[in-house]
Structure formats: structure tokens, C-alpha cells
Amino acid sequence: MTPLLQVENISKYYGRRMGCADVWFDLYPGEVMGIVGESGSGKSTLLNCLAGQLTPDSGAVRFDTRADGLRDTVTMEEPERRMLGRTDWAFVHQNARDGLRMNVSAGGNVGERLMAVNARHYGKIRNAALDWLDRVEISADRIDDRPTAFSGGMQQRLQIARNLVTGPRLVFMDEPTGGLDVSVQARLLDLLRGLVRQMNLSAIIVTHDLAVVRLLADRLMVMKDGRVIETGLTDQVLDDPQHAYTQLLVSSVLQV
Amino acid sequence: MIRTENLAKSFTLHNQGSAEIRVISGASFTVAPGECVALVGASGAGKSTLMRMIYGNYLTASGRILVGGVDVASAAPREIILLRRRTLGYVSQFLRVVPRVPTLDVVAEPLLVNDTPHDDALAQAKTLLERLKIPQQLWSLSPTTFSGGEQQRVNIARGFVYPYPALLLDEPTASLDPANRATVLDLITEAKARDAAIIGIFHDDAVRRAVCDRELDVTLFTPEIVA
Numbered sequence: 181m182t183p184l185l186q187v188e189n190i191s192k193y194y195g196r197r198m199g200c201a202d203v204w205f206d207l208y209p210g211e212v213m214g215i216v217g218e219s220g221s222g223k224s225t226l227l228n229c230l231a232g233q234l235t236p237d238s239g240a241v242r243f244d245t246r247a248d249g250l251r252d253t254v255t256m257e258e259p260e261r262r263m264l265g266r267t268d269w270a271f272v273h274q275n276a277r278d279g280l281r282m283n284v285s286a287g288g289n290v291g292e293r294l295m296a297v298n299a300r301h302y303g304k305i306r307n308a309a310l311d312w313l314d315r316v317e318i319s320a321d322r323i324d325d326r327p328t329a330f331s332g333g334m335q336q337r338l339q340i341a342r343n344l345v346t347g348p349r350l351v352f353m354d355e356p357t358g359g360l361d362v363s364v365q366a367r368l369l370d371l372l373r374g375l376v377r378q379m380n381l382s383a384i385i386v387t388h389d390l391a392v393v394r395l396l397a398d399r400l401m402v403m404k405d406g407r408v409i410e411t412g413l414t415d416q417v418l419d420d421p422q423h424a425y426t427q428l429l430v431s432s433v434l435q436v
Numbered sequence: 437m438i439r440t441e442n443l444a445k446s447f448t449l450h451n452q453g454s455a456e457i458r459v460i461s462g463a464s465f466t467v468a469p470g471e472c473v474a475l476v477g478a479s480g481a482g483k484s485t486l487m488r489m490i491y492g493n494y495l496t497a498s499g500r501i502l503v504g505g506v507d508v509a510s511a512a513p514r515e516i517i518l519l520r521r522r523t524l525g526y527v528s529q530f531l532r533v534v535p536r537v538p539t540l541d542v543v544a545e546p547l548l549v550n551d552t553p554h555d556d557a558l559a560q561a562k563t564l565l566e567r568l569k570i571p572q573q574l575w576s577l578s579p580t581t582f583s584g585g586e587q588q589r590v591n592i593a594r595g596f597v598y599p600y601p602a603l604l605l606d607e608p609t610a611s612l613d614p615a616n617r618a619t620v621l622d623l624i625t626e627a628k629a630r631d632a633a634i635i636g637i638f639h640d641d642a643v644r645r646a647v648c649d650r651e652l653d654v655t656l657f658t659p660e661i662v663a
Contacts (some may be wrong), residue, residue: 208514211514366534366535366536367536369534369535370534370535370536370537373534377549394532395534398513398514398517399513399514412495412513413492413493413513413516413517415493416492416493416494416495416513419488419493419494420447420488420493420494420495422448422495423450424450424451427449427450427451428450428451431451
């Protein structure tokens with residue numbers, strides 16, 4: 181099987197300071213990978229390099245494009261990379277405000293991404309928006325409201341709808357449940373898990389919440405000081421951690 | 437169906453003076469289709485560890501674990517995920533689910549991920565929940581708020597709803613009343629009849645005698661204590 185994403189030796193430096201270094205992995209269709217580590221461990225830098233939002237200093241990020249198979253997105257032309265960002269990729273930000281247009285209606289936020297891939301029929305776009313609002317459990321009568329009138333959990337669900345409406349194959353998520361109430365988190369996790377299954381999505385989820393990766397991720401990568409120190413099946417890494425830092429991380433979680 | 441060759445396992449506790457604890461060495465055994473083997477040995481002898489190694493939940497230091505032709509000890513994560521979906525079931529002592537998902541969906545999930553039609557999967561899940569005496573008014577609720585015994589029965593239903601060719605059972609009857617224990621024994625007997633290879637940990641002697649074909653003493657695999 182061809183991997184959907186092939187990451188080869190990615191490094192990114194901020195001046196002389198290392199963001200992340202020597203990262204390698206393959207992600208297969210339908211796989212969900214979690215990246216955990218403390219603040220400053222390089223996980224967000226890595227995610228941004230993979231999603232084309234930062235240019236790595238070295239290495240290749242090959243994506244299995246529909247037309248031409250594996251292509252290096254680091255060296256690809258900007259318009260082509262942006263097209264991927266609108267179609268096959270989705271990026272769910274921690275802060276929904278970074279992923280939404282706050283002064284455009286909920287329906288408009290979802291429809292806009294469709295128009296970016298050349299949907300023009302107003303009725304069809306509105307119906308797609310309604311369908312997606314329903315799937316993320318936002319009631320239809322809120323379609324004309326702006327996200328500023330939404331709660332944090334609703335904004336996050338709207339961001340997910342906006343991202344998934346074009347049927348992407350790979351979703352990047354940066355702390356998707358960060359800053360939300362635990363009850364809202366549970367609902368969002370349940371929603372994400374269902375969507376990942378139904379759409380056979382591949383996803384890379386950056387988080388510092390080990391409970392989130394246990395529920396969502398098949399595989400786990402643990403980062404510290406910019407480097408990957410441990411990888412494996414999620415439950416194996418969490419239940420039988422090998423590296424000293426992972427052991428510390430797992431044993432530091434407060435039991436509820 | 438399940439074959440292990442010369443397994444070894446140790447835990448290194450880096451944050452506790454790098455203590456190295458050797459728990460298993462030289463474990464070699466096979467379990468044939470239709471056979472139920474009980475792991476026995478004192479508490480701490482490594483029964484659960486061995487079971488978790490077979491499931492890929494614990495890393496194996498050396499040796500091979502072949503389940504349906506896949507070597508769990510060296511397989512990539514996605515191969516283990518596929519093995520767990522299609523071949524290897526595990527009834528653990530603890531239920532771990534996403535909050536908010538109804539019990540019926542939790543139980544039907546192993547069928548759904550194997551492409552069983554939705555209605556069919558739900559019907560089979562209902563049958564099992566009925567057999568395990570989970571009251572119907574609980575089916576639409578998340579099992580996270582259930583009692584310990586109810587959660588365990590949901591876990592059992594989940595483990596038996598799909599006909600896994602290999603099954604690992606960690607104390608499946610631990611907190612059950614006699615009627616439910618009898619149901620679980622029936623389920624195990626039915627699984628054997630369809631040629632599932634089963635490895636179990638059963639503290640209840642009567643249960644073990646009723647379903648197990650032989651016992652495997654894991655203390656045979658406990659390494660010599662080195663000072």
C-alpha cells in the first residue's frame with residue numbers, strides 16, 4: 181500500500197534554535213497519528229511543516245496526490261500547495277478564530293470552502309452547509325448567525341464542518357480540544373471519531389492531552405526538545421512506555 | 437492459531453533508579469483453534485503481562501508471537517490494528533470508551549469496523565446485551581456511568597459480538613453473578629465450537645475447569661531472581 185504521507189528527515193530551525201529535527205514517518209490511509217509532548221517540544225512546528233504552513237530547512241514531505249501519486253509538497257509550487265490546502269488537506273486550529281471568518285455567517289464559513297473549489301450553485305452550497313451543520317450538531321436555525329455569537333465548543337465544531345465539507349483525505353489538528361470544557365471535549369471527540377471512521381480520514385493530531393490521543397489516535401509519536409523520542413501503537417506507548425521521558429509523562433497524568 | 441517462541445520481557449523504570457525488572461523469559465507455547473488455555477500462577481507471576489504482549493499492548497523484548505501468521509512482536513502499528521480488527525479479540529477487565537457513545541453502538545462497533553451492515557450489527561449487539569441481561573433502557577446510554585458488573589458485561593458483549601479467530605480473556609467472570617457467569621461460560625464454549633483459539637486468566641477454579649482444556653503455568657517463564 182502507498183502511504184498517504186511520507187515524511188523524510190524534516191528539520192526546522194529558528195535561527196540557531198532547533199524547532200524540530202530528523203523526523204521520519206509514514207502515514208497510511210485511514211490512520212490517525214497523535215503527536216504528544218510538552219510546550220516547546222516542537223510538535224506544532226512539525227505540524228506546520230507537514231501542512232505547508234512553514235517551510236522546513238531540510239527534508240521532504242511527500243503526499244499521495246490524486247493525479248500524480250507521491251509528490252514532495254515542500255518543493256512543489258505555491259499555487260499547487262495551496263490547492264491541496266483547499267481540497268485534500270484540512271487544518272483544524274486550536275483557536276477556532278484562526279480557522280474561521282468571524283464576520284461571515286456560519287453557512288458562509290462552510291460554503292466559502294466549497295466555492296474555493298469552484299462550487300457555484302447557491303442552493304447546493306446552502307444545502308451542503310446545512311448538511312454539515314447538522315453533522316456537527318449545530319441546529320439549522322443558526323446558519324445565518326456569525327461565529328461571534330457561538331460558544332467556544334460550537335465555534336470549534338463549525339471549524340470542523342468548514343474543514344471537512346470538501347471531503348479532504350488528510351486532516352491536521354492542533355490541540356483541537358484545547359481550551360474547551362471537558363463535557364464539550366467529550367462531545368467533540370465523539371464527533372471527530374465518528375467522522376474519521378465514516379470518511380476514512382487520515383489525521384495528525386497534536387495535543388498534550390494523553391486522554392485525547394488514547395481515544396482518537398491509532399499511533400503515537402512522543403517529542404521532546406524537537407526530536408522524536410518514542411513511537412508506536414498508542415496503547416502500547418501509553419501502557420508500556422520505553423523512554424524515560426515518556427514514562428514520566430504517563431506517570432504524571434492525574435487519575436480522575 | 438497462536439504460537440509464541442522464546443519470549444522475553446523486562447521493564448526498565450527510568451525514573452525509579454533505572455530499576456530493571458525481568459518478568460518473563462523463554463516463554464514458548466501454542467494454542468490450537470478450538471482450544472482454551474488458562475494462564476495460571478501466583479499474582480505477579482506475569483499472566484497479564486504475557487497476555488498484553490500477545491495483544492501488542494506491551495512491547496516484547498525478544499522472541500516471536502505469531503497470531504494468525506502475523507508476528508505481533510515485530511509488526512508495524514497498522515498491522516497490529518488490522519490484526520485486532522479482524523483476528524484478535526481482547527476482553528480486558530476495564531472498559532475504555534468515548535464518553536457519550538450509546539452502549540448499543542459500543543457493542544456493535546467491532547462488527548461495524550468489519551463492514552457488517554448497520555442493522556445487522558445492531559441486531560447482533562442487542563441479542564448479546566439481552567443474553568448478558570443488560571436492561572434495555574440502558575442500551576441508549578453511555579456505559580461510562582454503569583456499575584462495575586454492567587461495564588464488564590458490556591465489555592464481554594463487545595468481545596464476543598464479532599467471531600474473532602483468537603481471543604484473550606482477562607478475568608471475564610470476575611465480578612459477575614452466577615447467572616451471568618453461566619452465560620459467559622456458554623459464550624466461551626460457543627467460541628470454542630466455532631474454532632476460536634482462546635487464552636484466558638480465570639481466578640475462579642470452577643469456571644476454569646468448565647471451559648479450559650489445559651493450564652499453562654507462567655511461573656515456568658519467570659526468570660531467576662538475580663540479586
